Amino acid sequence: MEAKKIPEVILSSGQKMPVIGLGTAAIPPPPHEALTSILIDAFEVGYKHFDTASLYETEEPLGKAVAKALELGLIKSRDEVFITSKLWTTDAHPDLVVPSLKTSLQKLGLEYVDLYLIHWPLRMKPEAKGYHNILKENVIPSFDMKGTWEAMEECFRLGLAKSIGVSNFGIKKLTQLLENATIPPAVNQVEMSPAWQQGKLREFCKQKGIHVSAWSPLGAYKTSYGTNTVMESPILKEIACARQKSTAQIALRWIYEQGTIAIVRSFNKERMKQNLDIFDWELSEEESQKFSEIPQHRTYHGVCFVSENGPYKTLEELWDGDP
Numbered sequence: 001m002e003a004k005k006i007p008e009v010i011l012s013s014g015q016k017m018p019v020i021g022l023g024t025a026a027i028p029p030p031p032h033e034a035l036t037s038i039l040i041d042a043f044e045v046g047y048k049h050f051d052t053a054s055l056y057e058t059e060e061p062l063g064k065a066v067a068k069a070l071e072l073g074l075i076k077s078r079d080e081v082f083i084t085s086k087l088w089t090t091d092a093h094p095d096l097v098v099p100s101l102k103t104s105l106q107k108l109g110l111e112y113v114d115l116y117l118i119h120w121p122l123r124m125k126p127e128a129k130g131y132h133n134i135l136k137e138n139v140i141p142s143f144d145m146k147g148t149w150e151a152m153e154e155c156f157r158l159g160l161a162k163s164i165g166v167s168n169f170g171i172k173k174l175t176q177l178l179e180n181a182t183i184p185p186a187v188n189q190v191e192m193s194p195a196w197q198q199g200k201l202r203e204f205c206k207q208k209g210i211h212v213s214a215w216s217p218l219g220a221y222k223t224s225y226g227t228n229t230v231m232e233s234p235i236l237k238e239i240a241c242a243r244q245k246s247t248a249q250i251a252l253r254w255i256y257e258q259g260t261i262a263i264v265r266s267f268n269k270e271r272m273k274q275n276l277d278i279f280d281w282e283l284s285e286e287e288s289q290k291f292s293e294i295p296q297h298r299t300y301h302g303v304c305f306v307s308e309n310g311p312y313k314t315l316e317e318l319w320d321g322d323p
């Protein structure tokens with residue numbers, strides 16, 4: 001049976017982006033071969049949008065899965081797939097952006113990514129690569145946002161990225177970026193879920209024509225950095241039970257109804273399928289209203305990005321004081 005088509009949004013670049021993408025971040029990442037096989041499962045159940053980053057060490061297995069999906073006829077051409085990758089903080093320097101994307105493309109075995117994002121609005125020492133180096137002492141005092149964005153624009157002009165954007169930018173930082181940008185960011189990828197709704201930031205992005213994509217839409221359930229605030233929410237569980245849906249489906253459907261793109265990670269074929277099965281039903285007005293009662297908490301605070309020597313001395317500064 002052919003997989004159902006996932007709805008798409010049109011980005012300010014004119015590119016179409018499927019509203020659900022499969023996340024690939026896991027700590028530790030699965031062995032490459034195992035991940036390639038998991039990602040083939042994702043193609044089989046209908047995913048066309050994949051989220052990777054140089055940090056995640058998942059670019060190579062994703063590239064192999066794309067090649068295999070073509071070979072197996074799961075997709076007819078590379079153009080049918082939407083691939084996002086991200087510039088890690090160690091390379092968030094004007095001179096390092098294009099080379100870093102070229103390295104990502106080499107790992108992916110692709111000519112271009114569909115979307116390239118600045119992963120975080122800060123810079124770390126170039127040698128401090130990998131998850132284990134995400135430490136306060138590796139954050140560099142200044143972040144050249146203007147110069148780094150100009151290099152992102154160069155990636156677009158060179159045809160290496162069809163769209164460019166940012167991740168983890170609050171309103172103040174987006175405002176600053178927009179003041180200097182020739183090409184506005186198409187996407188801001190931030191934590192967003194029923195338990196961290198980001199209403200103010202989403203409204204700002206909407207006004208500026210920036211699409212929001214939601215990371216950890218299920219609160220990174222059962223991961224080393226996650227919470228159960230989404231999946232164990234009594235409100236979501238009650239709606240799920242009444243509607244005979246899973247809690248994950250209720251959360252993802254709500255995100256979709258907010259006009260936000262969900263980047264959800266499952267490495268289990270059944271749950272991958274379940275997470276896509278949200279497009280032929282809707283939440284009632286009464287159910288939607290209940291979401292305003294869900295307690296609000298971030299899953300990931302980014303404490304290691306806040307330091308006396310870095311550009312952000314407090315969490316308020318890191319997150320632009322957004323609730």
Ligand SMILES: NC(=O)c1ccc[n+]([C@@H]2O[C@H](COP(=O)([O-])OP(=O)(O)OC[C@H]3O[C@@H](n4cnc5c(N)ncnc54)[C@H](OP(=O)(O)O)[C@@H]3O)[C@@H](O)[C@H]2O)c1
Nearest residue numbers: 023024025051215216217218219220221248264265266267
């Ligand atoms: N830009 C950034 O700074 C940033 C930060 C964090 C994440 N991200 C991206 O966003 C993606 C998603 O976020 P995330 O991985 O942190 O968290 P998430 O998608 O909210 O949650 C992932 C967890 O939920 C479980 N899960 C998925 N579907 C489920 C279902 N239907 N029922 C029960 N459990 C389910 C998964 O387990 P199973 O695999 O066992 O199903 C996994 O443990 C990442 O993989 C990454 O690509 C970006």
